[in-house]
Amino acid sequence: MSLVVQKYGGTSVGSIEKIRDVARRVIETKKEGNDVVVVLSAMAGETDRLIRLAQEMTETPAPRELDVLISTGEQVSIALFSMAVQSLGYKATSLLGFQATIYTDHSYGRARISEIDTRRIMEEIRKDKIVAVAGFQGLDEQGNITTLGRGGSDTTAVAIAAALKAQVCEIFTDVEGVYTTDPRVCSKARKMKKVSYEEMLEMASLGAKVLEIRSVEFAKKYKVPIHVRSTFTDKEGTMVLPEDKSMEKILVSAVTYNKNEARITITKVPDKPGTAVKIFTPISEAGVVVDMIIQNTSAEGLTDLTFTVPKVDFKKTMGILKKVAKEIKAERVLGDENIAKVSIIGLGMRNHAGVATTMFSTLAREGINIMMISTSEIKISCVIDEKYTELAVRALHDAFHLDEEPHGR
């Protein structure tokens, strides 16, 4: 007898019939002798519908009330799901955030889970019930409803799996697992059998959308095995696990890309202490998260500073910087929205030289100019002209032979 947490996303519960299919699938797991806790998202489109209602009311809905509004989406899903399970002859109960006692901080719209009191969930499991928990929502210390942000149901599932010490957290989605790259871009993309938390974290932050990044952080912290798999087939998906020896043998595991950033350059910045502070403080105060930052070697006391920001924040940031540039007596501010970041990720990079060279020469061979480079222990990212994105992804996927099943993995 083991305990399994399963999470189903919005498309998996997008209609009455699909919810019934999910109920059948959960019952199968139950019949195999497992206790099952199911975490559900809102029915596809429902959260957007609710947000539109709020926007019709006011351009700036209060975050607290927005959370009260949009958390109804998951409430509807778990109620309908429990009805479905019961109509198929099995016991079920739904639990909202306040009933499953999922405590978070006070950050409406992007709350972080602080603690889960598992007593109520365990009580229902002991009554042999399938327990359906509303994803995405929690409760702060004052008893206010909070939500965890987009993709938050993944985090709910992993956090519950951690709290219950579940054998596995299965994330059911509309893809069959985690791929070496985006299959829509590269037809040779291969589903990986397993991937480490570290690689998955890099992939999530570099543009792969299959798992919400905080859920991976949670899984890594509490060593929860995640199984990413398809709602619509019985095939094995991808296991996200602590790294092991076999994983380190692979130089590069995956190629990702991200078209959601824009590049900004400030030219001829006087190179003296405190300048960077003057540039980045107003940007961060405006809530803009800067990603890559590159500063050229100074010439004649002047330097060029280049960095990337999310495309949605591009105009706002340009506005801020035009003022700052005057103050610090820089030459001018240049912006480019037509860029993409292409990255390679792999645990093996830690111990192997030559990976960067292969990446750069591959891009060069295709005539792709590299605008910016940033590296970490297990990834290399290059900013390139957006129009070459797909070409770069396919070339890198080929260069590192990602279509071939790795040995021992």
Added chain:
Amino acid sequence: MSLVVQKYGGTSVGSIEKIRDVARRVIETKKEGNDVVVVLSAMAGETDRLIRLAQEMTETPAPRELDVLISTGEQVSIALFSMAVQSLGYKATSLLGFQATIYTDHSYGRARISEIDTRRIMEEIRKDKIVAVAGFQGLDEQGNITTLGRGGSDTTAVAIAAALKAQVCEIFTDVEGVYTTDPRVCSKARKMKKVSYEEMLEMASLGAKVLEIRSVEFAKKYKVPIHVRSTFTDKEGTMVLPEDKSMEKILVSAVTYNKNEARITITKVPDKPGTAVKIFTPISEAGVVVDMIIQNTSAEGLTDLTFTVPKVDFKKTMGILKKVAKEIKAERVLGDENIAKVSIIGLGMRNHAGVATTMFSTLAREGINIMMISTSEIKISCVIDEKYTELAVRALHDAFHLDEEPHGR
């Protein structure tokens, strides 16, 4: 500085624009120097939409999960309302049943409020906020969501008004108050300035739909003044109050009708002890509520027994009785769905004779046959052929001069 509870029904909050109108109206009350607690229903049509979803899933949704599902309707309303108030520059907060701590018993779908812990509501009021409480929903001792049944938001409002010792509970609706009879049936129907709890209770149970009966019981028990008025005008509506001297001077205050009952007669029932038990026990066990019961004087040890049941339970009850009739050796079971109950209500009946005579002679003059009669201290009901309903209502309204403003009332 006084405290006012206002309740707005589904049509009053039926769209974003209407919710904004309600917000403006509430703010007016606030600006007059009152603390305001607002109880809202679900947006018109929303509860029905959610029930349809449940019915698509299963014919017999579990009552617990149905309550989880349909309670989202009010959650959406209070969130949008709070946003509306805030966008107009005032402070507001929404509170769900579990946050306003409205405790009920365990009867899903028709729960009764047992206690309201007012601490959280008072805390928000002290912060000068307009507090929007979800109507219709509560919490049982185990922390499960319950709902109070159709019209339950009225009860929520009155219960909160009682708990907070509010000056008045204003029920905003799509009619302008409580009328002497249904204005759609009788053009001379007059809006009453005030009516006693006792009369309002009789009116609610005899077919007037303006207030949910349990809310009136609550108001009577805790002496909460109710003001029934229109969302769409500023006119004074009708006060529902403890009876006073002036009210007793009026013989008849209102005429009501109810077309939702059916009549059943069992003929030649052997008139011996225990027969009534054999007839009514299986009916009540099937959840059918019997209203009027009439038993004729026995002749030759046999009697005819006639009673009324809700039309929706007619077929079920006929089925049960056909079996029972055989067992007790009665002659046969007759049913009639084409009946209506017409009633007159007034505190003055207690001390005045002649009211019944006027009612019977009025109906006789119109050629309307009376099939059944039942009376209480302050009402007389007659069952008649359904097709005469409107005629009877108008004739009685005229006979008791209900179109004329009473003296001292």
